[in-house]
Every structure is written in structure tokens, then in C-alpha cells.
Amino acid sequence: MAFRSGDRQEQRRVQRELKETLRTCRDNYRRKLESKLEQNCVRDVWTGMKHITGMKGKDTQTSGSLDRANQFNQFFNRFSSPPATPLSPPSPHTSTLSQGLVTTGQVKRQLDRLHQGKAAGPDGITPWILRTCASQLSPVLVHLYNLSLSQERVPLLWKTSHVVPVPKKSRPSDPEDYRPVALTSHVMKVMERLVLAQLRPQNHLRLNVSKTREMVMDFRRKKKTPSQPLKIKGEVVEEVEDYKYLGVVIDNRLDWASNTDAVCKKGMSRLYFLRKLRSFNVCSRMLETFYHSVVAGAIFFAAVCWGSSIRASDSNRLDKIIRKAGSVLGQKLESLETVVERRTRKKLLSIMDNKQHPLHHTVDRQRSTFSHRLLQLRCRRDRYRKSFLPHAITLYNNS
Template sequence: MVVLQAYQADLLKDLDKGQGPSPDEVAELRRTTDLALRATKQAATAMGRSMAAMVVTERHLWVNLADLGKKEKGFLLDAPVSPSELFGTSIETVIEKFREAKARSAAFKTFIPQWTSFVPFLEMFGPGTLGHTRIMYLIDTSERGADDLPDQLLERGHAEQPLIKVTKPVCKEIQVWPEGSSEALQDCFDTTDWSMFKQAATYNNTTDLQEYAETVTAYINKCTEDVTVVKTITVRANQKPWMTGEVYRLLKARNVAFRAGDEASLKTARANLSRGIREAKRQYSRGISHRFKDSRDTRSLWRGIQTITDYKPPPQTCDSTISLLNELNTFFARFEVQNTSTAQKTPPPPGASVRRSLSRINARKAPGPDNIPGRVLRDCAVELTDVFTDIFNISLNQAVVPTCFKATTIIPVPKKSTPSCFNDYHPVALTPILMKCFERLVMQRIKTVLPPSLDPFQFAYQPNRSTDDAISTALHSALTHLDKKDSYVRMLFIDFSSAFNTIIPQQLTQKLVQLGLNTSLCNWLLDFLTGRPQVVRVGSNTSSTIILNTGAPQGCVLSPLLFTLLTHNCTPSHSSNLFVKFADDTTVVGLISKRDETDYRSEVSRLAAWYRDNNLSLNVEKTKEIIVDFRRAHTQHAPLTINGASVERVSSTKFLGVHITEDLSWTNNTTALAKKSQQRLYFLRKPRRARAPAPIMYTFYRGTIESILTSCITVWFGACNVSCQKTLQRIVRAAERIIGVPLPSLQDIYSTRLTRNRLTLHSS
């Protein structure tokens, strides 16, 4: 038995994309290739019946053995080498069997077990990875060792630039709602005596809210399982969207006929499969066309456009090993600190109506850890109003939130194709949909207590305010100050590390009491933010549970409002400084005159101390500073330091999606917008090839291209030079030619939005 070892010749590994080998490299390549081919020929002759393995190597690793005389993957030979010269008669026998497959299926099928048995041979190059393989050799190591081949040209193992990722099929469980299932649930909940759940959880005239909520949610889940059907489906990365169950059945019948060796049955099965595929494609095409007919159904409309353009495909999945999930769970909870302060709880007033909140639930939202679908809560809002109103009122009265309502499931989504650290995973938090409804009711109650002008320079989560207003406020203050003599501006763009996750609930509730919120509601918020179970889940694997008592979960409705209330008293102490806040994005504008930076530097030091006292982690490495100085006599500006570290001074940075430069020009911003918009013109051309209606293409243009070109347009378009405006307008004209209908110019959009903003300011 001949022992074979696989090697990879990778001469071009150090070359950039698109470069070819140099003449010296080609000469060395020829010598190495000839040597390897001679060794391969000897190994092939000795293999005899196992010659089918060479066919597998050729088929899976893109080595064109029949046409090595041409330039193939960067390889050249002095003369063409035919399969017969390389392998003798064995390879010809296999090729002949391939050619005669239709005539002699029964004889050909005897080669299939040999052909498939050598597929695992490729696993030594890395499972699921096929790369820029220059050529693969099977060397007879029993007579010729690896030392006979040049070391600099041979590497064992993975190809260095993977091109194809082979993804394993993923099994998923989906919940199917048969016809009439919603009506059956409504009848079930309408006839349910909900008071028995409360009676069972009441001990000594005190209701155990935890038991009450858990039994009600478990009962709802049980009823939902009774009227729905759970199916297990297999999702493959290369699965065509038109594949149906009927096509799979015909494909299976074709394979059975092939294995049986019945030529007549095989011919019939192939014909049936071809007809089934054509019909499946026609049905799929009709389904997409139907989505374009009703422009009011935006969800179906967008799904049809996304299918044609492949715009924003679903993100890749994360590795589901339990050890990785536990490490990620610990990493996401790294800001946890010990909280020891307590507050006295007092009975709160009754809660508000729940029916309206339940009826507005988005049925397509992913369920949280309680597994109650949004469709159940929305369709059965009338039947479930009384029991959930009772649970919410008891929760407010006792200032206790059931643990099952506070649970959070984190779904890690990789930010990169190959994550290298925990920061390369984006945590997506899933919380119970029912709790989101409750949070909205509480949020309405909080807003009624707060003064309307609580934080005039907080532009997030406020009515009639946007990023345009935040940027305009910062730039207007800077430009107004620069008109003065001997003045310049320093703008500090502060970055936090997971700002929401570092909130101390006890400090937050103390500030809420100062704002006028009653003690019972503050205690309810304290219980809501503490004792929160958190797990990380990927597929069917789940990490161990961690209990959190710090931070506000980002998947909750109340978290943004609570963060703004925490930072409402973070205001400048000097009139020459300005804090512009948009959620956790804070910008310090220092208006400096006569080179006196004392107020600015002391303000930054005081701000850093405030963040430290409130447990907000300031990321100095990502914090940037821009100095706008138009004076003729330029001076060297001393660097700014925060917590002993110097802040990087940059000439340009991104501020709320807009590129700001130290000369306050808009060339960088225009270039970035033009580049991003031109890339999306590619997706706009796909619907035209599919002959999509012009109104549909216009809708897609507005959502993907116009939204980019007009982002914060009221801030920068009027200050752009003519060249920048023409650059962006050319993209609009290119989209006009693609769609075939006139589009509004950027100047018209700019004027319209200015008028709308003026009317909004006047009405407010």
C-alpha cells in the first residue's frame, strides 16, 4: 500500500491581488511543477484502482489537469501535459466511464463509492475551506520525501486566502400558525378563569407576584403550543430561494433511480425534476411580482426588493460552543459592580390601561426569554387585558418586577467575518415583549412628571429634535465665536465604553427623586434594574446564567430615557463652554479667546471627574479633539490630557454621521457620501434588470441612496461649494437614468427641509 501525503505549492502568497509571477518566479515554478508532476505520476501509477482519488482532488480543488499548458492559477509548463501522459491508462478509464454514464449507468455507478470515499481526504487542508489553491500534489512519501521539494514553495495545511466558505446545514425550529389558530386562542383565553392563578399564588392575603406571573406566562405558552405546529427545517447557505418540498421530492426520486441503475426510470425522473424546477421558478417569480402590486404593503414590498438585489443579507452566525458563550456572557457583564444601598418602598397608585399597548405590538418581533410570541399578545389583547393589568398593578404596588419579566437573552452577532476578540461581537438583547409594553406605560408616567426643558442641550429622545439640531447648535456656536477677534475653538468628541451598561441603579434613583418622581416609582425602577438574569444563546446552546445589578439593558424601552435622566445635571460651569449631547455622544465646545484655555481645561477635568463619580467609563483612546483656528499667526496648541492620557488631535472626525474638519469645509463629508451612494447604485440596477416597476425602484432609491445623500442636509448643503454639490447631483442623475423617471434635486430637497424645520420651530 502506497502512503500518500498532500502538499500545497503556494508561490504567489506574498503578491497582492491582481499581480502575477515575475519571470524568475515562473522559471522556478516550472522547475518545481515538473518535479512535483513526475512524483505525482509515479504515485498515480502505484495507486492503480485508487486512481479515483485524483479525480476528487481535481474536482474539488480547481486543478485543471487536462489543460496545464495554459496559464492556470499562475502556473506555466514548458509543454501541455495530457491526462494519459500524467496518469497512464487509469485516468482514461475513469474519464471514459464519465462519458458513457448515460449509456451504462449500472457500470458507472460502481465507481461512485470509490469517488465519494476519498472526499474526507481533503479535511487535512481545513474543514469547510477551499482557497486560492495554486496546485495540489499527491506525493509518494514512501519513496520520495518532502525534503526533495523546495521549502519556500511548499506549505502544508490551509490555503492562505480562503475564497469559499462551506457552511454546515443549520436545523431550525419554526412555529407555524394554522388557519383559525388565533381565533382558537381567543376563545381559550376568553373562557379562562384568570382569578384562579392569583388565588393559587396568594398566601396570607399577600400575592406572590413571581409565582403569579410565571404561572400565567406558562399557561399562555401551553395554549399557544396546543394551537400551533412546530416544524424543523434545514437551512443551507447555498439553498436556492425557489426550492420547494416538491422539488426536494423529485430530486430524491431521481437519486433513487440513479442508484438502482434503471435507465428508463432515471430518464423519467430527470424529466420530472426538470419540469418541477421550472414550475417552482415560475411560482417564485409570480410571488415576487405580487409583492410589487400593492405599494401599501411595505413589508412584502421590501422583501421582494431585497430578494432581487440581495441588499443587506442576514448576518453570519456565531460559534455556538458553550465555553465561548460563557466567556461572552462574562465579557458582556464586565461592568458589574456591587450595589449595597437600599431604599424604602411605598405602595404606588394603580397602573394604566394595557389593552392599547398590547394591540400595538409588532407581531414579527422576536420573542424574549418567556417565549411568548408577539402575535399572541396582539391578537388576544382583549382577552389578556384584565390579567396583565392586574399583574402590572400588583407590580407597581409592591415595587417588584417579576424575574421572568427582567430576564435577558443575548444573541452575539459577529462584526467581522473572522472575530479575533470579544469586542468583535455585537450583543443583541432580547427581552420579553410583554415587559416592553409595561415599560411604555411607565415611561408615559415618568414623562408627565418631568419638566419640559429639563436638558435643553440633550437632543436625543426629545420631540422635534434630531441630529441636525445637535450638529447645527455646535457649529453655530463655533462660527459665531470665530467672528470675534483673537479667538479659536476646541471641540472635544467624547467616547464612552458601553455607557448604558455602567449605570448604577442606586445613583439613578436618587436623581429621579430629585426630579420629582414619587418614591414608589423610583423603587420600582430600582427593582427593574437589579437582579436581572442574563444568558448568551446561539442556536440551541445557552450559556450559564449571570445575575446583573448594574446597567440598563439596551434592549429595553426605558434605557435611553433613564440614561438621559442620569446625565441631565451634567452641564458646563463656564459660559465659554458648551455641552452638546445626543444620548451617550457628548461634544464639548470650548470657545477660547486671547489664548486663555483655563476655563476649557478645567471644564474637561471636572467633566472627567463627573463621569468617574457616576461610573461612566471614558474611552480616552477613541476620544478625539479638533481645533478650529483661522488666525493668521498660528501658534502651537498644547495637547489636552484626560486622566493622565493625551487626547489625539485630528484634522477630521465623524460627528453624529457627519464628517467635521478643522477648516469647517465639507469636502471630506461630500466625498464619503458620494462613495457610499455610488456603491449602492449597483443594487439599484438589479431591480431594473428584473423589470421592476418604476415606483418600486423609486421607493428603493429613496430608502437606500437618497437617505444617504440627504443625511443632515440642512447642516452642510448650504455651505458646500459648487463642485461638491455637482458631485452629489451627478449621482442623482445617474439614478434617474436607471429608474427612468425624474427625481427631485438635492437643492429642492434642501429648500423643502429648511421650510419644514422653520415651521416646526415656529409651532413649538
């Protein structure tokens, strides 16, 4: 009404009142989040921070109609279809599980390896319970496993899974644009690992050539002949210069330049969310929580793999993002080199303590007979000298 009437004084009054109302609402919402943080309601705090920053604001959930669910079931069930040609069973003398000989020690070792943070399956049994009560539950599970193998029957609840379709693209349309994530029983997973350990030479795995990529790492200065294309069953495998594997971009030069570009891009986008959260004048504790979980989680992801091998210019780019985040928080943060060295030492110590780790015997052979130091590996190239294991041994000896 004030705008239509042309009354300037009334317009200014309405604008001031609107700004004051918005400021009051923001302060009330900030106090609400801080009270939730003091009450340790982490889920409500994260929901509020995502609303403030606009992080993951897009709704990627698909429609919940029954026809859509049946379409997903039919599409994902194609993986459970029996093979065209029957597979020959393993011979009795090559597998102890063919006679149902599962020991208590085998089951207990598998229970001790369970990740306690995993979600429970349809049976509601969490891996935390199985790992904590491994000594008490191992004899019971041995009896159930041997009974199942002797009768060649698996309980229905063990075979049941909750499949959650996760989008591969920002705008999925077809079922092929979704990746099935199945929540299965951890009791059944333990049994599958025991069976797989015996049937590993006869796993009958089939390679999907259309999803296979070839990466040639040739560090010769003079390449006399170009590499020949790789063919599998008559199909040519696509050759790439870099490939993203488990969230890390690996290139054919092993200089981690492509991975640094991806990390810097992700770090700058997360830094925007941090600045937007600070505009609400939230407490420093909430800002630190957001930084360590969102910003630092993106920058230091798998830093043990590439942190010691990147170029100085790439390291300075990441440190610049860290310094910008520190200016937002109002405190000095750890540099990339400091974080990489701390995590590398911790990873090496965990390898030395875990006899099941593939690198345990390699590190154990480097122990010195005269001191607690580790003998350094022979490194002819600087590329190998800056890799994980030689760099970790150097840090261990200097600590």
C-alpha cells in the same frame, strides 16, 4: 457532449437553449416579485430584491453552538457586574422617588414619548400599545412603579433582556468584535427614565479614555500657539481631524467635506444595486421603492444637519448621483437643495410644536409680535448663517 464532440451547430443550439431558459427563469422570478408587491408582501419583495442585486449577500451570523452562546453571555455580563466601591444612595430630600412618589402625569408623559416603531422586549408589550393606551395604562403603571420602589424589588421579567450580538467588523472573530444590542421591556425603560430624571446629578458615569477622541475647532487665521494635548487621569486623549458620530462625519473645519466623500462613496455603491435591479426589467414601482429606501436613504441621511452648509462643488457631486439614479428610473428626481429645504421646514415646524425639544424656547423667542414671521438670528460669520437654525428661519419666512 456537444463541446467534446466539436459539433459547432450543436454548441450554438445548446447556447441558445440555455439563454432562453435563463431569460424565462428571470421573467418568472420578476413576475413573482411583482405579484408579491401587489399583494403587499413587502418582506418577500425585499428578500427578492436583495437576491437580485446581491446586496448584503455575505452571511455575518456567528455559529450557533452552546459554547459560543455561553462565551457571549460571559463577555456581555461584565457590564452588569457591581462596582468595586459601593455607591452612596441619594439623600431623601434630593429625590422624590426615594419615597416612591411617581405621579400619573410623569408616567403619561414618558409613554407619549415612546417610539412606536421599536421592537417589543421579552414581555411582548410593544411601545405602540403603551403609547396608544397611555391614558388607560398610566394609573396601572403608577401603582406598579410605586410598589416596586417601596419594596425595593424589580420583577424578573422587567430585568430580562434578549441580547443580539451585532458585528462591528466584516470578519469578526472575538467577542470584542461584536456590539451587544439588548431588547428590554419598554415598561422597565419608562421606569428607568423616571428614576434617571431624579438621579441625573448623581449618575456616577465613568469615562472610557481609550474610546474618547478630541477634536479642536480653531478658525483663527494665525494660530500663535499649538493646542496642548488633553489628558484625563494621566492618559492622553487622541486628537483627530474628523470623527464619525451617528452615521455623520464631522470634521474640524465644519465644511462637511469628509462627510460628502463618505456619502458619495455610499451613493455610488447603492446606484450599482439599482442598475442591477433594473436589468431584471422589474416594474417602475419596485424601482422607485428601492431608490427611496436604499439610494435616497444613503444620500439624504441627516441632510438637515449638513445640507445647507456644504460647498457648491460637493452639492454638485451629490446632484450628479441623483441625476444618474433618475436616468435609471426614467424620471426626474428631486435635487439635494429641494429635499434639504423641505426637510428643514418640516423639522423647524416639529420643533415649534414640541415644547420638550431643546430648541423650542430658542425658536419661540424669535416670534415676531407684529406678524407670524420669525426674527432672524444675528450672524457675523457665513458659517453660522448657513447652519440649521438661521437657514430654517429664512425658509420659514419665505414660505
